[in-house]
Amino acid sequence: MEYLLEGFRQGFLLLFSGDPEAYSAIWATVYASTLSMFCSLAIGVPLGFLLGYKEFPGKKVVRTIVDTLLSFPTVVIGLVVYAFLTRHGPLGGSGLLFTIPGMAIGQTLLGLPIIIAMTANAVESLDKRLPMTLITLGASSGQMMWATVLEARYSIMLAAMAAYGRIVSEVGISMMVGGNIKWHTRTITTAIALETGKGEFAVGIALGMVLLTVALLVNIGAAGLKKRAVQ
């Protein structure tokens, strides 16, 4: 028990003394997750909107595929992205393997199904009186689509938070595609895995506390958004 408490004490010291290795991992995490969130939202919100808003043949099949992808293991995504980015892979010449943008590609694939599925659900569950209201106020079809996105904005933000929570806490993609390279692609989660394996609990606990703080902030934000989304 004592070594755990000592781990916490040292963890706090590392964080508040500005330990460069710990902050390098934090920076890599923030950089990769921001990049992947931007891509997930830019691609996922329009696709999720269309999936929820439009009727088309095969819609149920697409929904089933998206829902299945929600539980895609991160190591499998890591494996697929690695296979594409490795020297002999189709995108081998891009030089993205073992880089943060490369990790962001994998994390985008992880976040996309969450954004698409939750955005589609948000649009489908909007009040049935909304289209009639917009028509009677004179909205064109393009204006109706934009107003519908705005009506679902709290649920879409909720989707973004859920995706962020999954992206920031994943290990498999960062490890396989990023390579866990010190000062470069080592993220909070890969650093925790490595340091714990070495018996260095302090760094692991310090970074774990950062992750828990992020999770707490995400959940506080999500609670507020959930309230707004159902009003």
Next chain:
Amino acid sequence: MTTPLITLDSIRQRYSDRTVLDIEHMEFSEGTITGLAGPNGSGKSTLLRMLAFLEPPAKGTINFLGRPASAKTSVTRQITLLVQEPYLLKRTVFANVAYGLRIRKKNDIPAKVTRALEVVGLDPAVFAKRQWFELSGGEVQRVALAARLVLKPKLLLMDEPTASLDAKSAELIHQAALSARDEYGAALVVASHDMGWLETVTDHIHYLENGRLVRTV
């Protein structure tokens, strides 16, 4: 003789194999108030949705100022419908009332919104910044009416606008609706069970039964 604002000819509407509306001829002129009366299921709401171009008739034609009109023509921007339980956008009262003006790229929006809120008896200083979830049922109805009055429609359709409101809110809705005719000559078509009000303010009342026009008073 002036051309009626909107004319229905040989209109039929069917849901599954049931005829819900069967109107040979009906017309509405600018500056008039027409009541629609009849039991539930008599076709009043279907008729209003058709006049608002929310659903096309299975058969027949609708003319607006003498020309054939449909949901794809620009006349839809001159017609608006207020239902019994309207939906407000998840925005402030001001943004709700301003929505129709903004998508029409109108000028002087704040002054117009302020005036519309005053017409429906809501103090702009108190209500303009309120969020959609901070309103009572009567206030929601009045904001929804303000959002329609501010557009100065040529045809204002109202489907049981006061059925779920208290007497004070209902009176404010009645007064505001009449202002649309008095201020800019809109035609009003009102479906209501409030026969006392209909008989007081309307120029004529169409009685519907089983989708058919049975008499006009």
